[in-house]
Each structure stands twice: as structure tokens, then as C-alpha cells.
Amino acid sequence: EAQVYTSGLHDERPPFTFNALEWEALAKARLPADSFGYVWGSAGIRETDDNNRAAFKKWGIVPSRLVRSGFPNLKTSVFGDEYDYPIAIAPVGVQKIFHRDGERAVAKVANEESVTYILSSATSTSTEDVAAANGDGPRWYQLYWPANEHNNITASLLKRAKDNGYKVLVVTLDTYILGWRPSDLNNGYNPFLRSDNIGVEIGFSDPVFQEHFQKKYGVSIKDDVSKAASEWAHIMFPGTSHGWSDIKFLQENWDGPIVLKGIQTVADAKRAVDHGVQGIVVSNHGGRQQDGGVGSLDMLPEIVDAVGTKIEILFDSGVRCGADIAKALALGAKMVLVGRPYVYGLAIGGETGVRHVLKSLLGDLQLTLHLSGIPDVTQENLNRSVLRRMSH
Numbered sequence: 001e002a003q004v005y006t007s008g009l010h011d012e013r014p015p016f017t018f019n020a021l022e023w024e025a026l027a028k029a030r031l032p033a034d035s036f037g038y039v040w041g042s043a044g045i046r047e048t049d050d051n052n053r054a055a056f057k058k059w060g061i062v063p064s065r066l067v068r069s070g071f072p073n074l075k076t077s078v079f080g081d082e083y084d085y086p087i088a089i090a091p092v093g094v095q096k097i098f099h100r101d102g103e104r105a106v107a108k109v110a111n112e113e114s115v116t117y118i119l120s121s122a123t124s125t126s127t128e129d130v131a132a133a134n135g136d137g138p139r140w141y142q143l144y145w146p147a148n149e150h151n152n153i154t155a156s157l158l159k160r161a162k163d164n165g166y167k168v169l170v171v172t173l174d175t176y177i178l179g180w181r182p183s184d185l186n187n188g189y190n191p192f193l194r195s196d197n198i199g200v201e202i203g204f205s206d207p208v209f210q211e212h213f214q215k216k217y218g219v220s221i222k223d224d225v226s227k228a229a230s231e232w233a234h235i236m237f238p239g240t241s242h243g244w245s246d247i248k249f250l251q252e253n254w255d256g257p258i259v260l261k262g263i264q265t266v267a268d269a270k271r272a273v274d275h276g277v278q279g280i281v282v283s284n285h286g287g288r289q290q291d292g293g294v295g296s297l298d299m300l301p302e303i304v305d306a307v308g309t310k311i312e313i314l315f316d317s318g319v320r321c322g323a324d325i326a327k328a329l330a331l332g333a334k335m336v337l338v339g340r341p342y343v344y345g346l347a348i349g350g351e352t353g354v355r356h357v358l359k360s361l362l363g364d365l366q367l368t369l370h371l372s373g374i375p376d377v378t379q380e381n382l383n384r385s386v387l388r389r390m391s392h
């Protein structure tokens, strides 16, 4: 493929703006206040969120001239597999609160555009239905990890993911309880306790959870759906964290690569290596969990220096445009997860909106690299030598 996205350069009109910073406002205009608050919302007074953005602005890309090259090759290799693009759809729960087509639309477009889809455990569409919509596209599975007393439920979730072609397990470590998010608190909103129950699909469709609920309460899920929703929400977000020794259970119940999402320190990155997992996502959940934190990108270089040769390092939090993706890759990430931008696209225009966002990000990335004289996204050509730390 040559250029990812050329419409807009010619007389074709885009479905909506190419300006990535305007997508949030368009989504806000279309969504109910509580759904918009859920995607936009961050923890506390949004300092972590602000720092995520500020971290990108501390770096500038310095271009090289007279580099003989065509359009950059964006292929990347992670966990021994080749991927067409170095970006992935970050796991985002309850996508049906943003558009009726929800996960199905995003998973379908991800396949069409050759972008990796990471399914959230908090999905509003079942593991099986998302796999069907995603077809032969690359897909990974994100786990919100139930407490050990519910290991049989965890095993069932993992089995469903394996049976349905999800290749990599992404275990989120920063969300054993939802963060202090004023937007949701003000709206009295918990998407997992809605009366339409769309936030609990994966639990309600799980045979082991169904059995658990029947045994505990003596009735089936459909006899008391609101109690079942709070039971499931509690299992997903138990309020207490696992410990490092619990990773073993996941390794025993998953065949492929395991990636720990939410790592922010060198010490934890080293523990991840010691515990034999294959990758980490340097992430602070887009600033939605702990406030008063550092920018996720600020932590990336030291983590790459410490463990970059021993484990695959992925990155997210605050990525909004092609240059952001380029900077994270230059600092040593193998793949970059994008969250809010595609959710805004979904809210604005369903499949069309998600496609426009993905094509925009990739087109922008490709031209940014091309105009910087960087022929591909390998560490050999895209590394710290293309960046300058700026003083402001």
C-alpha cells in the first residue's frame, strides 16, 4: 500500500474533520452527557491526563534530508508475529454506550483497516460475537482479573478468548477498582449498572458465571438482572489487587503471550521480566485511574533502558496524532495503543467514524515519518536520534 489516506488531499470530502483535536467536541455534541462523561472523564483534577499530553510536547522530531525513500513501511513485529501497523485499538469497555453498533463496528473496521483489536473484558458485545465481526483480523483479549476465589470464572473467560482466536492476553493491573472520576460521580453514572445491562454482556453470557450466580442466590440471572449486574461488576472490579505470585495462574491458563498493562515504573517492569511474561504496556489508563501521576510517556525511556532487550514494550495514554505515535515508537515502544480518539470516531459516525479516525492517524503517521526522512518503524531507523528534548 502506498498512502494510507489521500482523500482530503483531492476533491473528496472527509466524513468529518481531519483535525484530531476537534473529535472530542463532535462526540460531545452527539452523546448523552453521561456517556460523553465516561469517555472524556479522567481521575481527580485531571493532572495525570494533562501530564500525559504534556509529556509528548517535551519531545520534538528532527528531520533528516535527502533520504532516498518512498512511503514509509509501517509494519512492526511483536511476539514473533508481523503486524501491518504499529497501532492497536486500546481495550475500551461498553462501546455500545457510544454507538448502537458498539464493539461490532470497531472490530469490523479494525479488520478492514488491518489494525489490531484488543477486546475489553468490560465489553458490551460477547467475546464470540466480536470474534465473528473481526473475522480473520488480528485480535487480542484484555482481562479485568477476578479475585482468586473466582479463578473458575477467569479460566472460563480465558478459554472463550482462546477458542475464539484472540492471540495475546493483556492483563490490566491498574483497575481493581474504578478511579475517582468526578464526571461519572456527578452524573451518578456506572455503565456496568445500567438498567439495559449492556455493560455486563461478557459475564451474563458466561456459563461459569451463570452457574456461580444460580448457586449463590438460588435464582437465575434473568430472574434478578440488577443483582446479577452488581455481582458481575464486583467480580470484574473486586476492590483488591492481586499479587505478583498470582501471575502463575494466568500462565497456566493461557497458551500465548501475556502482556501486563499499566506498568509505570522500572521496578515493576523488572518484576514483569522476572515473572516470565512476554510484554508490558507502559500505561496509566489514559489518566483515568490515579490522579497526580506523571505522564506515561515520561516513564517510557527509563523502562525501555532497563528491560527493552528482555521483554516487548508497548505504550499508551495520551496519543492523539501521528507525531505522538512516532515519538512513542522512537522512545522504544513496539506498538502504541490508541483509546479515546477512536471512541470519539465511533460516537460521531459508527463504522465510518472509526474508519476515518484510524485512517487519519495512520496517514498522519506515515507523512510525519516520510517528511522526517524515516523509512520504517524499526528501532534501527526510528529511535531516539530523531528526537530532541525541548526545554519548555
Ligand code: FNR
Residues within 6 Å of the ligand: 038, 039, 040, 090, 091, 092, 093, 120, 121, 122, 142, 172, 261, 283, 284, 285, 286, 287, 288, 316, 317, 318, 319, 337, 338, 339, 340, 341, 343
Ligand atoms: C478505557 N481503558 C480501558 N482499559 C482496559 O484495560 N480495559 C477497559 O475496559 C478499558 N475501558 C476504557 C474505557 C474508556 C471509555 C476509556 C477512554 C479507556 C483504558 C484504555 O485501554 C487506554 O489505556 C487509554 O484509553 C489510553 O489513553 P488515551 O489513548 O485514551 O489517552
